[in-house]
Amino acid sequence: MTAVANGLEYAVRMESVAKTYGKGDAAVTALKDVTLGLRRGSFTAIMGPSGSGKSTFLHCAAGLDRPTSGRIMLGDTELTGRRESELTALRRERIGFVFQSYNLLDALTVEQNIVLPLRLGNQRFDPVFLAEVVRSVELDVPLDRRPSKLSGGQQQRVAIARALVTRPEVVFLDEPTGALDTRTARQVLGTLRQTVDRWGQTALMVTHDPVAASYADTVVFLADGRIVGELTGADPERIAQRMTHLGEW
Numbered sequence: 001m002t003a004v005a006n007g008l009e010y011a012v013r014m015e016s017v018a019k020t021y022g023k024g025d026a027a028v029t030a031l032k033d034v035t036l037g038l039r040r041g042s043f044t045a046i047m048g049p050s051g052s053g054k055s056t057f058l059h060c061a062a063g064l065d066r067p068t069s070g071r072i073m074l075g076d077t078e079l080t081g082r083r084e085s086e087l088t089a090l091r092r093e094r095i096g097f098v099f100q101s102y103n104l105l106d107a108l109t110v111e112q113n114i115v116l117p118l119r120l121g122n123q124r125f126d127p128v129f130l131a132e133v134v135r136s137v138e139l140d141v142p143l144d145r146r147p148s149k150l151s152g153g154q155q156q157r158v159a160i161a162r163a164l165v166t167r168p169e170v171v172f173l174d175e176p177t178g179a180l181d182t183r184t185a186r187q188v189l190g191t192l193r194q195t196v197d198r199w200g201q202t203a204l205m206v207t208h209d210p211v212a213a214s215y216a217d218t219v220v221f222l223a224d225g226r227i228v229g230e231l232t233g234a235d236p237e238r239i240a241q242r243m244t245h246l247g248e249w
């Protein structure tokens with residue numbers, strides 16, 4: 001298949017990616033020969049024991065960290081070998097991020113938080129699209145409120161809206177429900193699933209939770225820096241069983 005066709009079919013492609021931290025005796029190889037494509041419109045979860053390379057994988061795929069070798073493509077744009085300023089612009093314009101700790105600014109209102117990536121990129125915001133994003137994440141609070149006045153679940157919906165507002169090619173989520181109670185976590189994951197289904201949003205989520213992972217189309221398992229398996233359409237029990245086979249988690 002040609003590179004252009006891959007760019008259309010895959011939102012992200014990683015080819016033989018390796019990442020080593022440090023040098024000599026202190027070197028730690030966090031990723032080894034990782035090859036994976038995220039199809040446009042797919043929702044993928046990454047699971048693996050502690051230290052298996054999940055964060056490193058997410059950071060490399062999102063252009064937050066550089067692999068030691070291999071190639072990473074965002075659509076038909078190669079990330080590897082770009083200057084930091086170019087990577088910053090690519091991340092701002094084409095990628096959305098959601099973290100466990102929400103990372104909202106309390107000096108700003110909910111609405112100002114959501115549109116912040118557009119302001120930073122000097123992009124205009126379309127109030128009709130903003131309303132659609134707010135509706136799609138089922139955010140049901142006054143937009144002039146400060147984030148700290150909201151529940152954890154509502155704060156994470158604000159963070160997801162902020163990640164979606166630039167119409168990113170991919171949203172990367174790092175333990176997005178790690179700080180939420182079980183019921184709220186399920187509601188937020190249901191919302192995320194709907195944005196994938198309705199908008200064709202591509203998403204990649206790192207999680208320790210088999211229930212969270214079961215909302216994804218495919219779960220990719222990492223162990224010791226390598227991809228060691230994949231499950232599609234699996235329920236939480238099957239995912240938990242596979243994790244148990246990978247050892248402690």
Ligand SMILES: Nc1ncnc2c1ncn2[C@@H]1O[C@H](COP(=O)(O)OP(=O)(O)OP(=O)(O)O)[C@@H](O)[C@H]1O
Binds near residue numbers: 048056
């Ligand atoms: N900045 C760094 N410098 C040195 N070693 C690192 C660095 N970041 C990660 N590592 C090492 O790389 C390996 C993979 O770490 P990583 O954080 O990617 O795993 P993880 O699966 O996300 O772990 P966890 O589930 O505990 O967050 C580990 O051995 C870790 O100690």
